[in-house]
Amino acid sequence: MNLLSVVTFVPLAGALAAALLPRDEPGQHRALALVVSLVTLALSLFLWFGFDVAAGAAEFQFEEQRAWMPSIGIGYHLGLDGVALLLVMLTTLLVPVVILSTWQAVQDRVKEFMIAILVLETAMIGTFAALDLILFYVFWELMLIPMYLLIGVWGSQNRVYATVKFFVYTFAASVLMLLAILYVYFHDGGTFDYVQARSALQVTTGQGRWLFLAFALAFAVKVPMFPLHTWLPDAHTEAPTAGSVILAGVLLKMGTFGFFRYAMPLFPEAALHFRPHIATLATIGIVYGALMCFVQTDMKRLVAYSSVSHLGFVMLGLMALSAEGLTGGVYQMLNHGVSTGGLFLLVGMLYERRHTRLVAEYGGIARQVPWLATVFVVVTLSSIGLPGTNGFVGEFLILSGTFLSRLPYGQVLAVVAASGVILGAVYMLVLVEKVFYGPIRNEENRHLPDLSVREAFVMAPVIVFIVLMGLMPGPFLAPAKPAVDRLVQRFQQTEARLGVQSQVGTVSTAVAARPPPSPGGAF
């Protein structure tokens, strides 16, 4: 068992241990879960520091390959490329934060709650680390069960509707991907291994398009892309804070990661074909999500719709198929995990104080909770993409990458998408104003406690990473670079094979090579 396998399964082992602890000792369960998640984080740091970012290094590192069900071609194959590494790190970082944030919010069935979170962590890491198509699918589906329980058991009033919708939506979209995986098995020489399948897959143009669509559907629901996003506002709103944070922070990234890792490299030809359509949908999602935010009265719902908008940026960046756009897309995945995760944590903290998520119930509380207000503003600025925060780097790369790319109508899409940035600034600042500034209209808001020490510890990593990733993006972009370059290369090879005019990369290489004018300049 190598390090990556250990990181993947430590949380599961923790969940099994928690199953043995007595039910009546919630304190023990909280402590155990926190310790296990911290150990996982510590172990994953070895992955981070052990990862070789040199261009000549192996594509997949920390690989482990074993037979699992060899009779039907299924292997146990784990490995990380730079993008997966970043997402694994995001996961291992968010989970302890989430567990700490539930210290008081979850009082009911703590044992089951912690078990669900830990199982979920294993499933999430496994999804990013899997290099076998069936293993990937197993982790992908395994993730649904704890999430389903998290929303359904610990959620708010309308939780059952939301969780069933979430499960059925995702499950329905995934089964077609399973069929596509099976189809791939019969056209790549009889293996489910991703690395082998990628090089050996032999399908016609038509077949490739169908397969791409089957994969894309599963991922598009997860992202979620307009118009498949309707499960998201419900699930986010009804989920407990921990569920929302994990959902926004990590689960949505699985969709975009799926495009990056599976749908695009496996079927490059089909990806080129459908690229303009997906990019258009992504742009519609950006504007639509932003516009929906204006009419929300529920804070969580607002943040949920802002996710639709933000993930639209990621998809746009991926579809630009230029080094800048792809890098920006990957970076924006991390940003969204940190900043939207942070927003959900903060909304959860407000909810714990006042037991309502309605914007109208608040107002003018900045004086009562100055620290909370400060943190909220910082996270908001990151979400808006203010220069100096992480959001700026990602959005800038995506927009410039799209503008300069060879994507059909790329410039139009980039301009329309840029309006999403402006709209985003408006709705988020309006939210801050309505919640924290102005006169206090509601008497109940007069006596609210500020951030406790525990809550400060919850928010500290979020703030640190917002600033760090905004000022010093270099170390976070470095691991992604080889993976991005390989993908671009793969598409260039496909074009060469097809003999079509170049559609990937940027129009003007000079601009792409210059570093973006980010304030830190460490790019």
Add this chain to the structure above:
Amino acid sequence: MTGFPTRDFLALVPVAVLTSGGLVLLLSEVFLASVRRGYQAGLTLVVAVLAAVAAIVVPPAGAVFGGQATVDAFSVFVTVIICGGVALSALMSAGWLHARNAERGEYYALTLFAAAGMVLVGMASDLLVAFVAIEIMSLSTYSLTAYVRRGRRPSEAAFKYMILGAVSSALLLYGSSLVFGATGTTLFAAMHGPRGAGSMLLVGGLGLIASGLAFKIGAVPFHAWTPDVYEGAPTPVTAFMAAGVKTAAFALLARIFLSSQVGADVHDLSFEKVLMVLAALTMIFGNLMALPQRSVKRMLAYSAIAHAGYLLVGVVSARVEGARSMALAGLLFYLAAYTATVIGAFAVVGSIEERTRGDVEPDRAWDLSRFSGLARRRPGLAFAMTVFLLSLAGVPPTAGFVGKLYLFQAAVGAHLYLLAVVGVLSSVLGAFYYLRVVVHMYMRPAEGTEEPVAAPAMVFALGVAALVVVLFGLVAEPIIRLAQGAGAMVM
């Protein structure tokens, strides 16, 4: 043929073990006082294990009794599945019958006789032997259905089951006679011979046989009896039927279907087309009709229909030479996984269903509301049920997932794309209604106050079933190997 056919009889040892176990139970029932009846389930368990061991130990003899039965790795695998089903359902019955004060030796004896019939069905390679074996199996299950008659429902169920069962037997027999007329033989192996090839007689005969078997597996449109019988029968009997009858009937169907496919011709294709249509209809309607059910037992009955549909996909996939061994192995794996899963699920249903005294009709005995809040009252039971339901829905990492994966892999390998798409999409409906039970167990406050039956034997059976379901999902390789070995059936 000279001398006594020792080898042939030796191959039937598992059947002999099961039958003599049943006889012992019948005799001991007469001599032992009613207070000591706890041993019966234990004895049944021992007999089932012995039969399974005998099946594994005795080397497969191939064709016996002049080719009328075939004892190969395929039939051994089927025998072991059936014996496992008997063992699990006997353990479950012990708790269930005890709570209703209805323990009797006949019950277990009938179970064993039925099992003997099922094992024979799995071995049969002659239409007449198949018919007799099916009757042995069916007569026992008819009686078991009416074993605990409280209220109207069990009698109705047994009556319905018997009448429709008789119709299906008649179809089978009539079909057999037509096939005999066309080919001059009742042996499967000779059915594809030149004499009858393409004749209307053979097509009609095979069609009638297929319809008769479709009754037994509960395929749409021959499914009408299934929900009523499954709901009306005592829950352990339902579990046993759902697992055992299905396993046996599918083994037989696969054998007949493949025999008729050798030397494929125009008429053979029609048999396959019929099965394809049946498979699609069964998957779609089974799942659709399960959707609105509030009675969990009835929901599981409809879902049993849907699962017959998935299994039919496996049978049809076996037609293509390249996908045959995969399809048959998938079929066997699925049957094994389904046996553990469905008996486990019915065991949970049985342990929390409303217990009635006298002739009071249990009106909402299996209503969803009885599952409300189960996770708080009995976390273990709720967890086990969740495992079974996820397995039925085909969610990893459970046996049901690997089974579905395997079957659909075979279907894709056999180029049955449309059928595979229908299969996976209809299974999404399944996820919806299975999850509804989970919603009630975990997300709704408790309503009932009645304590679930928690006999040690039942808890043990549940534990074993859940363990099998999870292990088959995680470390399926050894079972897949065995199934692959068994899939290379002797034709």
